[in-house]
Amino acid sequence: MPDSELLMKLAVIIATFGRKEQLAQLLVHLERQERLPDEVVVSAPDETHVPVYEPRVFPISIVLGRRGLCAQRNRALEQVLERFDVITFFDDDFIPKDDYLRLVELAFQEHEDWAVVMGHVVKDGARTAGLSWAEGLQVLAAEPSKMPVKPKIVDHVGAYGCNMSIRMKFVGELRFDERLVLYGWQEDIDFTSQLRRFGRVIGLNTLRGVHLGLKIGRVSGERFGYSQIINPTYLMRKGTVPASFALPLIGRNIAANLVRSLWPEPYVDRRGRLRGNLIALAHLLKGRIEPEYIQKIAA
Structure with a gap:
């Protein structure tokens, strides 16, 4: 392996909104990484979303500006362009195993044709009522006995944004689509699917973590329901995702x-989502495809 490949620089980007306490816990948790990040960039709308944190083992940068996942990630990207070989995006409610970044670096060193690498979500609270930080740590603590003997490598259309790493030399002028406002939904697939022309988009089961799926900081059910229909349609027309994925x-x-x-889960506004679905379908019948319309729907 060439010496130059041993000197990869790796940054972690965390876009955050309304989760100051969780972000503080994640920053402290990242200090346990076997391979420390060379820098952590936190992107938030303003200082009220950022905890007081004294950097001890890695430098941290704070970027502030307009609210919205895509806009916040783009601001962070501008901070790291041409300074890093790999960037890893973590959601502010994702807990990585302590070997996560070490294995990310190793994956990119050993596979020059990999453009994007995402890890395996051991448990995803986004599919349930959500997990507390303590519950997430308990899930990870039980992981060693379940570690896969052999790495499983799977090609994907795009990556799940709660934990994804990107080879920076392929990014260039590419940015997250800011028409996917607020929560963004499917912005991760849109961005990473465009990198497939440079290399493989891989899911790797040895990279492991827990997504707490916190409900604070999310958009309303009606807004999310609208995005569930319009965003995939918009990306299909844009050409970044195939109909076989979107439909x-x-x-x-x-x-x-x-x-x-009819029998909604207590933690999901199903009726609100359904109303949003119906508004979106009515817009599609009129040929109206506007992801940013959710800003006109009540929060």
């Missing part, structure tokens, strides 16, 4: 909201 996703969303609106 089944839309169908599953509508079906789930229709069925579960």
